[in-house]
Amino acid sequence: MERTELEWLEHLIACHDKEKADLKRLDSYYEGTQPLSYMAPELQRELEETVRQVVINWPRLVVDAIEERLDVEGFRFPGHAEADQELWRIWQANDLDEQSQQGHLDALTMKRAYVVVGSNEADETTPLVSVESALDMFAEHDPRTRKIAAAVKRWCEGEGKDEVEHATLYLPDVTIWWLQQDGIWVEDPDFPRDEHDMGEVPVEVLANRPRLKYRNGISELADVIPLSDAACKIATDMMVSAEYHATPRRVAFGFGEEDFVDEQGNKLSAFSRIIGRMWATSKSSQDGADVKQFPEADLKNFHSTLGQLAQLVASLTGMPPHFLGQSTANPASADAIRSSEARLVKRAERKQRAWGGTWERVMRLVMRVRDGEWTDEARSLETIWRDASTPTVAQAADAAVKLYTAKIVPLRTTRERLQFSQAEIARMEEQDEEAAQQLMQRIADGDVTPLFGRKPGDPPDDPEGLDDEEPPEAQRGNAA
Template sequence: MTLADLTPEQWLKRLVAAHDEERKGLELMNAYYEGRQPLSYMAPELLNELQDRMRQVVINWPELIVDSLEERLDIEGFRYADSETTAEDLWQIWQANDLDEGSQQGHVDALALGRAYAIVGTNDEDDDMPLVTVESALQVHAEQDPRTRRLLAAVKRWEEPCLGAAATKMATLYLPNSRHVFALDKGAWAEQRDEGDEHGLGQLPVEMIANRPRLAGPLGRSELKTVIPLSDAACKIATDMMLSAEYHAMPRRWATGASRDDFADEQGNPLGAFSSLAGRLWVNEDPNVKYGQFTEAQLTNFHETINALARLVAALTGLPPHFLGLATANPPSADAIRSSEARLVKRAERRQRAFGGAWERVMRLALLVRDGEVAPSARSLETVWRDPSTPTYAQKADAVVKLHSAGILPTEQAWEDLGYSAEQRRRMREMQHSALERAMGGDLAAGYGPKPQPDLLPSGEDAAEPAPATAGAVAAGPGRGE
């Protein structure tokens, strides 16, 4: 039997079994990202003795690694192959589905868990606007065609709460031409035939956002795989440091010739633990009692070990040393900081290329759901990303102005490079077009601001009439020839 011959029930069992097999690893990666990982490298005898008296110190480098990359992955729009401006219709779909926030959540899950998913369908509230949702790999699993590497089928599982009863386990199976909804009833999946549909798209309405997929390996790889042993070691060292601070770093005193009754107040009540162990002054009238103090331990060995682990993390992940708290005696220059971020910027650019292809396929699915077909211009769709590097605004503006003045960079691309959003660029085009129409209609002051009022001028000055616009200024439009 081939995959094409499988029934919906057989597809569901196959996908659920595969998802259950990988879910334990996904939950472990999720725990590391959220700082809930188990304590490692600690002797079991010590754990049994301390029990609830010891709490793990978590140095959450996994969260830092994921967030440092995700913070540089901002989508600004999409562009058709035959257009110089961003695709307004696709940006409307993006905004209507709150994908500004959803894409960020999807990128976090893809980096932390190895992959995330996007599901496209019809919108019950608006037939002209497709519904696009971003899903976690903890709930969604898909199978890939080994020949074409396209997704063949996918399942999403969740639990619906019920009043006064246990939550109902639900599953939606997505196939190239149909959607099926199942509920788990007495240990068996039962199809809810009134909730499914035959969409007839001819392709799966699910797209995978994979992080660092391999040709013959898994569908996606977590950014945390490499640093988990180092993160465990750092948490262990930090926990040991706190234990040493409790028992060795604080000056501890000893006494000979004294009994427990000597450590009591005037009414004979025994002193508390802090007064007994960390009290500043011990006094006893018995001349045979002797007091002393143990030399306290230094914690610098723990500091040096954590710093050594941080350097290894920086080397493996491309994070700048100052991200991990590795400061030098002399503050680094701006050029040195940008140089230290070079690997991180390149890693972000690689993720933009990979994630961009997935988002382009999602947008083509949205067009297919909305129009029933995909226009040829959308087959060469391009994702517009914000620059992942961190130059100052003045540096970027200076470079863009020079390129624009030399005629190398068109105005639309200059706006995009300066970081203006798609909506801001649309408004700027409208303002520029309005100013040009006014200038063509004879309003030579179209490129100028409002005339200053006399009462707003400095004392003793008269309002000056604006100089008439030259022909060059009118032809250049706003922002040119002023």
């Protein structure tokens, strides 16, 4: 059944509202503001004013460890050895170096992020590209084509009574701006609809680990959250135990409630007596009263539990143990570190493959908006990623030079393997061109030395050997 534009808007908003609570929960785990789990509500209410949660933010560590290895460095057309400078200019003009990093981070945390492409009235050669949070956008896929059928973006302006809710509806042939008046959605008169007639929604999804049944992705934190909750609970319990048991525990015999007062004679609460604040009493041992002290408790059982939980996180996420503080006394060798990072690197490379396709579709939309037509050559566009592994500089240079010397890869590819930026590679190629022109000029002037070398018996460029002479100060030093 075909939906009207308003029906699409209301349907997408309803779907978005249904999942916003879960998205906010996932976001709270990355920010470390999640509520304390595994604690009885009665105890939590009793300790609310004196104990706060100790947050061990493994979720952020898991997300950042992958995101730090996802850097886009350019786009290359088929049959071209170098990245396309025009697409990279548009990328840079839209600050996508920073926005792509934020989009990857949000997708890892909250299942997905969105990329929106639109026309730019100020500069028709540079379409606008923005990365949006899943907290602000929602898209629905066509079950037959698996492409996006429609998408909505929502935001609010103003505060209190002046707050106005806005929405943008993205459809295959039109983009419409809406605002809510008296609880009813109406088209925004300040923004005329954009009849672009592209036949495709100008929105792409950066979905994390999408599956055939779950096109909108799965959070990278799904396996980590239960273990993180357990670790926060154990760490909080350890601090509570430190308050109660890490210092010597006291016990009093022969006292009543009225005997526990502070320095001003005010009665102390039961909890104040438990945590060992100052006591004052007039009773003595002659009255049958006595106060004793137990030895303090050891907290090592908490340490071992946290260590076990850290090992489980490492095994589930593929993170090296030293990322979680589970390292031996002796530093691991470079080979051991690379071996321990193998699963993490492979996970990052999988993200590059999946999200490389998303960024390629985004750039195809960019060219469609800029040129007004689809480009067949762009169907085989390739995203260039920085190497997700962490080889040493010497190892990377040695491997790259050997491949170049054996004529397996060209010079530009060698420089890309060494992770030089596209701007640095362009500057190197300019210097190579300048050096080649100087060489050709020397040959044109009759100097064939660069081609055949010096003849036997030819004088050096410095016939008197002045450059080889030591300065007078050095000669005096040698004589001394």
